Amino acid sequence: MSDLNTSSTRRRLRGGTRSTPTPTAPAGPAITFDRVTVTYGRGRGAQDALSDFSLRVAPGETVALLGPSGSGKSTALKALAGFVRPSSGRVRLGDRDVTDLPPAKRGIGVVVQSYALFPHLRVRDNVAFGLRANRVARSEISDRVREALEMVSMSGFADRLPRELSGGQQQRVAIARALAIRPGVLLLDEPLAALDAALRQSMLTELQELRAALPDTAMLYVTHDQTEALALADRVAVMRDARLVDVDTADTLWTRPPSAFTAAFLGGANLLPCTVGRVSGTTALVAVGDRMLDVTAPATRVGAPGWSPGTPAMVCIRPHEISVATTSGRGAICARVTATVWQGSTTRVTLAVDGLPDVLLDADLPGRTDHGVDSIVWVTFPPGAGVLVSTNDVS
Numbered sequence: 001m002s003d004l005n006t007s008s009t010r011r012r013l014r015g016g017t018r019s020t021p022t023p024t025a026p027a028g029p030a031i032t033f034d035r036v037t038v039t040y041g042r043g044r045g046a047q048d049a050l051s052d053f054s055l056r057v058a059p060g061e062t063v064a065l066l067g068p069s070g071s072g073k074s075t076a077l078k079a080l081a082g083f084v085r086p087s088s089g090r091v092r093l094g095d096r097d098v099t100d101l102p103p104a105k106r107g108i109g110v111v112v113q114s115y116a117l118f119p120h121l122r123v124r125d126n127v128a129f130g131l132r133a134n135r136v137a138r139s140e141i142s143d144r145v146r147e148a149l150e151m152v153s154m155s156g157f158a159d160r161l162p163r164e165l166s167g168g169q170q171q172r173v174a175i176a177r178a179l180a181i182r183p184g185v186l187l188l189d190e191p192l193a194a195l196d197a198a199l200r201q202s203m204l205t206e207l208q209e210l211r212a213a214l215p216d217t218a219m220l221y222v223t224h225d226q227t228e229a230l231a232l233a234d235r236v237a238v239m240r241d242a243r244l245v246d247v248d249t250a251d252t253l254w255t256r257p258p259s260a261f262t263a264a265f266l267g268g269a270n271l272l273p274c275t276v277g278r279v280s281g282t283t284a285l286v287a288v289g290d291r292m293l294d295v296t297a298p299a300t301r302v303g304a305p306g307w308s309p310g311t312p313a314m315v316c317i318r319p320h321e322i323s324v325a326t327t328s329g330r331g332a333i334c335a336r337v338t339a340t341v342w343q344g345s346t347t348r349v350t351l352a353v354d355g356l357p358d359v360l361l362d363a364d365l366p367g368r369t370d371h372g373v374d375s376i377v378w379v380t381f382p383p384g385a386g387v388l389v390s391t392n393d394v395s
């Protein structure tokens, strides 16, 4: 398949990019959503698909829009690309307000899940399409097409029709088409969703390479797959019900999730109801049922109440942090095994916590474990692996 992972290709990609005249990066954000609302329908049927959405993306930065189906991710992208008109708010590219510009005048590269290649055009003409539409000189078009196809390792396929390509190859051509116009902003809407799992993994690596090869290009990457968001994004914007819930680096959202929704959506964290006890700096002693546990107490949001003793909260604990033993120990929580599913390198064990009706914990234990359904076990996790999360936004 592609050779994008070799160091020689990396050099070639970066070299190829350097030969492209790079415009001076603007001082401000490359992308600005300023309180954007998009409403579909009218009257009683009107629905906000995007509500008061504000986000800035710096030049060269990749931000993933992550959220469940219907949360408004694609609508945000469409508002930026000009495919839908905000009912209020403004969108800017650099210092240009583009809210009222037609899509073709925005100079944005867009890649969608379904490739959207013209079936009757050969690869080279698909890639050249945006350049012709922008009246780029014919002599320059062939150079740009060659460069864009080289960036996605598709140079040998220029004369093929889309139907003569695999899904992954078609998506590479779609990416080349978006890159050919040398956009300062690249929008990718679930670009890997139509590919099978193995291809998705290798394309993900290729997108990482591409991102490194385009150091000045701002990217907005829509996905509902947290693996893609964690692998590609400098920052992740979590969406829910047309609104932005949290935005921060993937590392911060993972290690210190600011909300229960983000904790659960990013990495499928367990959320154990607790009551805050003694707090000392960034650690807290909390009561989970009749057990006292040491957990991390991250700084709370500006304006949000702190972790005062007696406050109800959640302990966020990742499935891979949990250990399960057949004998009790210090700080161990008693639980009953309700299901075990072998997943190859790990076994997912689901546990009903004693004394906390309705609370189920997922634990990913290494290898294949032999805890039978209905057996009684003792659950522990390292001090600090549990992180306090506010209960405010629990659905």
Ligand SMILES: Nc1ncnc2c1ncn2[C@@H]1O[C@H](COP(=O)(O)OP(=O)(O)OP(=O)(O)O)[C@@H](O)[C@H]1O
Pocket: 040, 041, 048, 049, 067, 068, 069, 070, 071, 072, 073, 074, 075, 076, 224
């Ligand atoms: N053209 C449209 N007309 C009416 N409603 C729409 C239209 N497009 C989207 N919606 C609605 O707007 C909401 C947000 O849709 P959007 O496609 O932005 O979500 P999404 O987060 O990208 O979802 P998915 O991951 O399933 O693509 C959904 O409730 C959807 O049904």
